[in-house]
Every structure is written in C-alpha cells, then in structure tokens.
Amino acid sequence: MYLDRRMSGERWEALGKAMGLDRPIYVQYGIWLAKVFKGDFGKSLHMQRDAMVVVRERLPATIQLGFGALIFTVFVGLPLGVLSAVSRGSVFDYVGRTFALLGQAMPGFWLGIMLIFIFAVHFGWLPTGRRGGLDHYILPSITLGWYTAAGLLRLVRSSMLEVLDSEYVKLARAKGVRPWLLIWKHAFRNALISPLTYAGLLIGGFLTGTVVTETVFAWPGVGRLTISAVMNNDFPVMAAAMLFFTVIYVSTALFVDLLYLWVDPRIRLS
Numbered sequence: 001m002y003l004d005r006r007m008s009g010e011r012w013e014a015l016g017k018a019m020g021l022d023r024p025i026y027v028q029y030g031i032w033l034a035k036v037f038k039g040d041f042g043k044s045l046h047m048q049r050d051a052m053v054v055v056r057e058r059l060p061a062t063i064q065l066g067f068g069a070l071i072f073t074v075f076v077g078l079p080l081g082v083l084s085a086v087s088r089g090s091v092f093d094y095v096g097r098t099f100a101l102l103g104q105a106m107p108g109f110w111l112g113i114m115l116i117f118i119f120a121v122h123f124g125w126l127p128t129g130r131r132g133g134l135d136h137y138i139l140p141s142i143t144l145g146w147y148t149a150a151g152l153l154r155l156v157r158s159s160m161l162e163v164l165d166s167e168y169v170k171l172a173r174a175k176g177v178r179p180w181l182l183i184w185k186h187a188f189r190n191a192l193i194s195p196l197t198y199a200g201l202l203i204g205g206f207l208t209g210t211v212v213t214e215t216v217f218a219w220p221g222v223g224r225l226t227i228s229a230v231m232n233n234d235f236p237v238m239a240a241a242m243l244f245f246t247v248i249y250v251s252t253a254l255f256v257d258l259l260y261l262w263v264d265p266r267i268r269l270s
Contacts, residue, residue: 001045001233036243042236046228051236055222055244061131062210062221068141069148073202077149081156081195085164086183096153103150112143112216129217140217144210148202155198159191166190196259201252 003015016022020031035041041051076099084096119139120128127136163169164187172182210223218224222241229237 036239041240041243044229044234044237046232046234046237051234051240054237055225055240058220058222058225059244061219062214062223064131065137065140065144065210065213065219065221068137069145070202072141072145073149073152076145077152078156078195080149081153082160082183082188084153085157085160088161096157100150100153103146103153106146108143108147108212109216111146112139112213115139115143116216129219131220140213140219143216144213152195152198152202155195156191159194160187163187163191197256201249201256 003012020028023031039052043049044051044054047054080096080099084093087093116128116139119126126139129140130136169182169187210219210221211227212223213219214221214224215227222244225237226241228234229241
C-alpha cells in the first residue's frame with residue numbers, strides 16, 4: 001500500500017526492513033506501542049501527512065459540533081424532563097413523552113436528511129451543511145442532540161417521579177416550602193445521579209458518535225475523517241482516531257465519577 005508493486009525487489013526489501021517488518025510480530029507491536037505513546041502513528045496512506053496532525057486539524061470542528069449538540073440536549077431534554085414529571089398526566093407530559101419517543105425512534109441519518117429537506121431546501125431558512133457561521137450549527141446540532149435529549153428527558157422524568165414520591169419531599173410540601181424551591185433544590189439535585197451518568201456518556205458520545213451526522217452534513221470533523229480513512233484503508237489515521245475516541249471516553253467516565261462527590265455528599269462519606 002505504501003509502494004508501487006512495479007518497483008525493484010531491493011527497494012521493497014529496504015522499506016520493509018526500515019518499517020521493522022523483518023522482525024517478529026511481538027517486536028513489531030512493541031515498536032508500534034512505543035511510538036503511540038509519543039503520538040507517532042506514522043504517515044497517512046491517503047494524504048501522506050502525519051496521522052495525528054490530520055486528526056488534530058479536524059478536532060475543533062467535532063468539538064464545536066458536539067458542544068452545540070450538548071447545548072440542545074441540556075436546554076431541551078432537562079427542562080422537558082422536569083416539566084413532564086411535575087405535570088404528570090398533563091399536556092406537557094404528553095408533549096415531553098412524544099418528543100422522547102420521536103427522538104429515540106428516528107434514525108440519525110433520516111432525521112438529518114429530513115431537516116435539510118424541510119428547513120434548507122423547502123423553506124430556505126438554514127444552510128444545508130458544511131461548517132460556517134452559527135446558522136450552520138443548528139441543523140447538525142439538532143440531528144446529533146435529539147436522540148440524547150430524548151434519553152435524558154426519560155431519565156430525568158423517571159428519577160424526578162421517584163424523588164417526588166419520597167417522604168422527605170412530601171414533608172417539605174406539607175411544611176409549605178415554595179414549589180420552585182421544592183422542585184429544583186430538594187427534588188432535582190437528588191434525582192441527578194442517573195441523568196449525570198448518562199450525561200457523562202453523552203459528552204463522549206458527542207465526540208465519537210458524530211460519524212453519521214458529519215457525513216450527512218459534510219462536516220469536516222473527526223467522524224467524517226474516520227469514514228474516509230475506512231474507505232481508503234488508511235490504517236494510521238484510523239488508529240489515531242480510535243485512540244482519541246478511547247481517551248475521551250475514559251476521561252469522561254473519570255470526570256463523572258468525581259462529579260458524584262459534589263452532587264451527593266453521602267457518596268463522599270461512604
């Protein structure tokens with residue numbers, strides 16, 4: 001893949017020796033692992049550039065898209081989940097559950113295409129894709145964040161319903177605590193453990209699960225780069241992208257575990 005097969009055998013053997021392919025497989029793996037710790041994944045087969053440099057160049061676009069999806073998830077899924085739980089059985093509850101049902105039922109690629117067709121092609125309100133101004137972030141952020149907002153809504157709703165039925169909340173309500181204080185201070189904080197775990201996985205998912213969204217909207221991020229690397233058998237870029245995804249997930253899981261101590265003091269005491 002690196003060389004033209006019509007080249008001389010001497011040149012072929014020389015490059016194989018330079019790459020360490022004449023050594024046992026465990027030695028090859030040790031050499032590769034040592035380079036990985038230094039951030040050296042070799043050159044991209046397709047672009048003939050350092051693989052990690054290529055990934056780093058695409059990283060800002062993915063982070064910005066993930067941040068936009070996170071804003072949509074938090075500012076839509078969280079309030080709808082609380083409102084749905086507090087107004088159980090009302091119109092708001094049915095609206096919230098319908099939003100969650102649609103979000104978890106619609107495939108991401110189909111949702112992205114439908115949003116482009118309706119808001120970009122039919123009405124012409126928003127651009128069809130590609131990275132640009134703030135209006136370029138709206139459709140891909142909704143596409144990426146609707147599924148996760150639906151999951152967060154369901155978790156918040158179920159956790160809030162459980163907490164609102166607890167004895168200490170009933171006692172606070174009987175003492176005349178203000179409704180907003182009862183909901184956001186006493187109930188919401190104690191219902192955050194499960195949604196917080198999910199939200200932590202969301203952060204990693206936003207950075208690693210953008211493959212479909214970036215492909216649909218022609219977004220120049222790591223997800224689209226990974227698809228390109230797979231199609232071109234660009235193994236150095238694939239390895240660099242996978243390591244990046246893994247580091248994001250592990251770091252996010254650690255951060256969420258530390259947040260537990262702030263949300264629930266009982267965890268710190270135990």
